[in-house]
Amino acid sequence: MAQTQTGQAGTGIGARDDVSRPTLRISVTGPLSVVTSDGREVTPPGAKTQGLVALLALSPGLRRSRRWIEDKLWSDFGPEQASANLRQALTKLRAAFGPAADAVRADRTSVGFDPERVTVATRLPAGHAAPGRDLLEGIDVRDAEFEDWLRGERARHAAEIEASRPVRATGVLMSCRTEVHDSTLQALFGEILSNQIGESIAEQVRAWRRSGRHTGTHAGAAQEDPTSDLEIACDLLGGSDGARVYIRIVHLPSARMLYSKLQKLDDPQDILSSSPAISALVFEAADRALAMLPQAVDRARPEARATALSRLALYRMFSFEPASLREADDLLTQAHEADANGVYTAWRSLIRTIQMIELLEPDPQALREEMVELNRRALEEGPDNALVQALLSQVRVMALGDAAGGLDLARQSVDRNPTSAFGWLSLSVSRMLAGDQTEAIALSARAREIARFSPFRQWWDLYHCIVCVACNAPAAAIEAGEAAARAAPSFRPAHRHLLALYALEGRLDKAEETARRLARIEPGFTLDRFVNDDTYPVRTLRTKGLLEPVRALL
Template sequence: MQNNPAAKTLKLRLYGTFSAEWSDGSKLNVRSAKLRAMIALLAMAPDMTRTRSWLQDKLWSLSGVELGRASLRRGLSDLKRAIGPDFDSLFVVSHDNIGLNHDLVELIGTSAEGEFLEGLEIAEGGFTSWVNEQRSNRPQLSSALEFFNPSDKTGILPAVAVLPFLQSFKRDGENVLGDMLAEEVSRALSRSQLIDVISHLSCRNLNMRLLNLADVRRALNVEYVIHGSYRLSGERFHLDADFLDADSGRIIWSRQFSAKMSDFLNGGQEIVADISRQIGQSILSTSIELATSKPLPEVASHALLVSGVALMHRLKLASFAKARPLIEEIIRKSPNHASLYAWLGKWYVLSVHQGWSSDLKKDSQIARDCTARALDLDPDCSFSLAADGLVHSNLLKEFDAAERRFDRATELNPNDALAWLLKGTMHAFRDEGMKAVSFTKRACSLSPLDPQKYYFESLTATALAADQQYDLALEYAESSLKENRRHSSTLRVKTAALHFLGREVEAQEAAKELLVCEPNLTVSGWLMNHPAANFKTGQMWAEAFRKSGVPSN
């Protein structure tokens, strides 16, 4: 790409009458409505790049495929003549794509200056649909929003906007504390696999004191919003926060949080974890309510996914059985999202490990097919890699392949809590207790609000037991069981930990509870199917089960 000889930028005005002007004051004289429209279409792309076929569909579909291609080529030639030597700096043209050099383009103007692309009407259905959609989704004249590109949210996850918290009674000046607090909550929420968090920078672009909820919904395309104000009181600050349903405007909850200023500024995360946890729990309960009160085709995709994952991890057979149709329904709606197949694969893994599978070989193969499909769609999705690693370690007992998947997942996304958790569990099965504890503890620190909290605690207990830290393993197992009494894996860890602590009577009671959840469990069957069976840790656990009352055969 050639350098811009004058080091100038192109200022595009998309509200009101379209205009394009160089930063030196000279006009970009483009008379053709379709060519002005093409520049606007490129400017509104997330990376200012569109495919040639997409542009043809929007601007020359009535001409047919061949004439459309020729019209696009002719349009580029006309633009090159109109722009002159700056064309090669401004446009990035390849065989498949056409784009603008975003370093040289500045979007100016606000909705207060008029309708989006006002007066630019083209008799092409594709463009008409696109521009009408943009107009309906953009802030209206009453908004005080500054212009920025729209969210490219796909709708698979519930989206949350954490708006900067305002200082009560202060109308002007800096708001460092409120901004920092909103940024930390956004960062904590973003660690969840089940929440789509709008970037803090996007939220900061809004004029918070003049904003209304409809503006936020249109601009950021979110389902939920949290906002509020704080006041200082000596060494402490008190935050009054509202969590809202952005569609209806309904306040889901209104709560107060408090913390010492010095604790927060020195890295204390208690208030952040508390706010984030309550947001996560509210999204879960709201999603389950939506998914269970309507026919599945009428339920929004984000509610289907969140409720499906939540019900899957309750591990009551009735709830677990309801989870799979929810995940399958969203796959029907969005068949090209890798993570959906990964979640379905995990459902089959849990089915096998809970003893609910009627055909272990078949369900193991389905799980493998699901995670393989996920990686076909996106080989660099850390969650899909982690799910595939889970299948290889827990069902196929192919530890080398599993380790490669977990290593790649944590390399791509060092904040993927589930990848660290499952990686740690694999090391626990292989008698590598110290590594197992290190990785599972890291997973817990990365996932303070995950709906699978009991699952994280359960596998951390497994890691601690593999490291023969039985007191701490029992502590984590008990905490996990408070959230989910019917998780067989947790009950097995509890039974083994009690046995090795010499608390035989309690170990026998734990084994009885285990057999209620998994009535067909035998020591020989466990050794046949469990990935730890051929390692010292597995042999020790099997003996603990036998001595605690689990039948041998």
């Protein structure tokens, strides 16, 4: 986030400051404030009107599309009512601005501020900023979409403030330990498991692992190794009813528990083979620890800032919403600026792929060129990162049709980290493109099982649905598509596939219900476009001839 946003007039208010054209200064640090060039306070009353000012003030170029604004302020309303509400808010805003009302610019598609008339200050003047002042304090719009947007903006604002103190990214230090209770073999199993969790964390944040076994108590371990940030401990316990493993991930400086779980094991040997059950345990532990990491580690550290930004980005990205994908790309750009980790570049390459496939941006060729460049850069920045390899494999298969290159990266990813759901998914998609139907479905099912506790599990459900469609397994495809739709009710790709699959099975009532839902969540959706527009993003359904049954609904 830039410190100020200005137009050609420069950084100050006064380049075109005269009586006939008063200018405005909007402050967003602390409570929202709008002041004219002659010092009059013209902050509009009303939460929604203030929310409109906030959205525009923090938008690129001080402008947004009407639909984007309506989605943030009136997400529970239908399109017509949301548009009427926006018109009313603009009327109130112009009335509050008085002589500066014409600084508000609106047309049929977008709303914005005149950048030559409006300056946005995202920091209070030196000497006036109280420590800990938040962005847009006290604003109360009461819309879930606005609150989600505001959390992202506050994270960016906090990252910018903290970034003003130069700190070198040295990486999170993790001690991977096991405690010996019965046998040396059990200790080895525990050490392998703790290192698998550590490796999965290190794929997503700059981190270093320290390995070692010891006897004694956990408290003693903390005293032995006070320099580590995290301790990952896995203790295997025998019993008459079978073995169990107790996993705990602790932030050592504060002794805060980031994750813990007691899990029964069918066979400790499963740790050596990275069975789906063990992989799911590793994947869950790493994901939960990463989610908690920014709250435990000093936020001034680049690793913590980058992790917080990237987690927000993933929540936005996996919605597949056009505006959310752009916000996710911006968040990942900031994460990379805080810590130049190749995984953030790889995620951005995948975002370009989604935007291109979903036809969400006006220039697909530009998207493709950016995607290819980001793909190249990510491999340079993270050549040995299994998650980078998995993400870039999907990009090469989905967008570039590079079956051989995608398969090579997918195999490297799985060999390097066999507990990652991302790696198995990339291998499944590669096998699907190669025509190996049985293996593609089995690999996708394994990836889905590993990711079953992920907050983004709709990603694996969706791709299992697509793989099953491509491999002529419609019943399994419906089950996976319905799971994706349950996990993320506004997830458009899941509903598109379900529409065709329901029609294929003659369940026209379900198909009609799904079409109505798509019309609510996807601007411009029609059944005619779904069936007859060759550019509509249902390539697998079209290739398999599954659009024809939908004609019965036309």
